[in-house]
Amino acid sequence: MEHLREVAFGKRTKESSVFYSSNLAFDGNFDTISSTQFEEMPYLEVDLGKEYQKFSTGKIVVVSRKRLHDLDITIGPSHNQMSLCAHYKGPGRNGEHLAFKCHHTNKYARYVKLTIKGKNFLQVGEVKEYAVVDLK
Numbered sequence: 001m002e003h004l005r006e007v008a009f010g011k012r013t014k015e016s017s018v019f020y021s022s023n024l025a026f027d028g029n030f031d032t033i034s035s036t037q038f039e040e041m042p043y044l045e046v047d048l049g050k051e052y053q054k055f056s057t058g059k060i061v062v063v064s065r066k067r068l069h070d071l072d073i074t075i076g077p078s079h080n081q082m083s084l085c086a087h088y089k090g091p092g093r094n095g096e097h098l099a100f101k102c103h104h105t106n107k108y109a110r111y112v113k114l115t116i117k118g119k120n121f122l123q124v125g126e127v128k129e130y131a132v133v134d135l136k
Helices: 022-026
Strands: 002-006 012-015 043-053 059-064 071-076 083-088 097-100 108-116 123-134
Touching (some): 022 043, 043 123, 108 123
Antiparallel strands (some): 002 123, 012 043, 059 097, 059 123, 071 108
């Protein structure tokens, strides 16, 4: 039996620079903030630990901060096979829950990356990633 489940909680993360730790975006606490430094093309990435099939039927929820704009969300089974899942023009409002569904992208994903085009901070309150999992 297949079920949609959150798959990013507590997983390994990395970011282009650290102002507040990228782990805070995947800690389950909506009161914490992950943030990069002010820089060109800041990004936040999570390694889901394994490939998830049918990721395109899942969704990604980002809790926005006011600086969130021109955001690309890419997914893929490896770093050299990433494809665009969604683009958010913004601007985001503090605490706004933004839900994205991946269309016409990889059906398998291990990595999810959020990148702001341009020079700014990348700040998010929380990121939830849902994928179809088998509940055998």
